[in-house]
Amino acid sequence: MAIGLYDRESYAESYVVPAADSEDYWPAIGRIVDRHEISFAVVMPEVEVLVWARAKEERRLPCQAFVPAYQATSTLVDKKALHRVLHRKHYLPKHCTFSNGDDISELPLPYPFWVRSTIGSSGLGSLKVSSRGELDEWVRINPAVEEFIASEFLPGRNLACKLLYVDGRLLRSACAERVEYIMAKVAPSGITGNTSFGRLINDRHLVDIADDAIREVFGLHGVEPHGVFTADLKEAANGEPMITEINVRFVAFVSALARAGANLPLDYLEANLNPDEFSSSYQHYVFQDDMIFLRDVDDAPVVMKESELLTREAFDD
Template identity: 50%
Template sequence: MRILVTGVGGPTPRSFAASLKKYSTYAEWELFGTDINPYAIGLYKKELFNECFLISSARNPDEYWNDINQIVFEKKIDYAIILPELEVIEWSKRQASGNLPCPSIIPDFNVAKVLIDKSKMTELLEDLKIVPLSVKFHRNQTNFESILEKLSFPFWVRSTSGTSGLGSLKVNNLSELISWIQINPDVDQFMASEYLPGRNLACKLLYWKGNLIRAATAERVSYIMSKVAPSGITGNTSFGRLINEPLLVELTHKALERIFNYCGALAHGFFTADFKEDKNGKPYITEINIRHVAFTQCFAAGGANFAEDTMRLLDNDPQFNISYKMYEFEKNLIFLRDVDEVPILMKEEDLLKKLKS
């Protein structure tokens, strides 16, 4: 099976590729990668990809599609896995016109637009009481009364779009807020949200042609290179737990049903919802990604191979059970990750033994 994986300079596409190569025997995988950056390490990962290509950015659609179409045609690509958000948006536009170069699991264009705009998503879900209290504001705003009428310090501030915690920080007073806006000149729209001190959780849902097929949950505990980000969040988990929490699935499904209905769209695609808990342990959705995230390989190592599930659905595998399943993990199963390292899964008590020795 010949698969195109885009954005291989990022950890998520490489994690998806590793999930197939290391943990799936469904097919003999031939993986082809693309990236827009000639320095992207994934372009040169021969143990993962049969061949990789430098392509034009999706910001230049004509050149981008010329490159993609040529690769699909010349390499006889069966299916594509599109992971950078900008490319997901571009493929969802093309999908709406029924003109994809090869099959791929892509969400509806309007759904993707809503979820990329975190303030719009929050607005649509506000009455369900499953998102934190939030206020959107522009970087040129000088009067912050509208924020302070709704929120009290400390609160969380971040960009309304983008990944890896772009523009994120816990601010404790007005001076910190103003300074943070000034040192993030590339962010036009911010969102202030109530500060949630509890666990940082994730829920993955795979939808196929109107139905929820697979789900799994995890906890992010700490991040790779967390010291380089004032918020401590880099979007790349270094230590996490594979957990079994059906409530997260219920809340994510409820949120996505609202958005699918609002957009008049079929429930279809792969989504990762991020949660933070309040001081009482109640989880709130902070964002929903329209793609896999970087520790997809850790799920696969724990028995929840969403990459294989995706490919079997695309391949119309008659042996694949499309009945809903929430993956359940062994108790106390954790994962450790680092840059350029293969993730390690172990029991948390084994980690504690190391700490005590």
């Protein structure tokens, strides 16, 4: 039912393939690669990034792919493992983990706090809980979540920093603020993981934090950062950005950044397919002041000045 399966303007062909953990996955991918003589794969869902990263280490990829080292990737996509690696960093919020079914009467965090699944994205199992009763009920109605991570509630802005590395060198970065989410009303937390309204921001401090966190994880495994990442951060009450998770992929509003001049997908391709012509000088994309983006499910993103928003709404009325 995915709309992209029928988008003939964007894709020459599209296929439904077995799940990444299925024994039929690689044969299906191999047939597609052979049929279309594909030389380079763009792999974005994290479950697939993991299997492609492992296959790369085992030298059995069917074509070239821009994926990071497997062990570092495994740490990044597991929030519990990521927090364990970064636990001494000043930019990591107070947190604890517990399994579904554990005694949660003595968690070492004051209410309210944020609770979510240790694995996955799109706000899985996420909610701000303000009492023991709320936590009990939330755990009970989420039996599919095997393990939760509870983090101190951070009341500030919800931020994202996108970074592109090649063989240990940070080559591109761009930042944005998430403000509102598509279909927010269907999620108890109000967060669906798909931003509908956001701001384009110029904050190198976010890049410094994200870069330090990524290098810490990769350094632990004795490898260099390589690939594309999106660090999610939330501001504490004092305005200090804190790392909440790191995605091993672009996230949905990358098209809005591209429309504003930060074409990270093009950088991604050129760094791999045209490395001799691609500039390896670091570039942090800087946006005009007051820029926002608006997105919905079935239309192209809009990038405009926030100060013009009410003027345009009045004109439309």
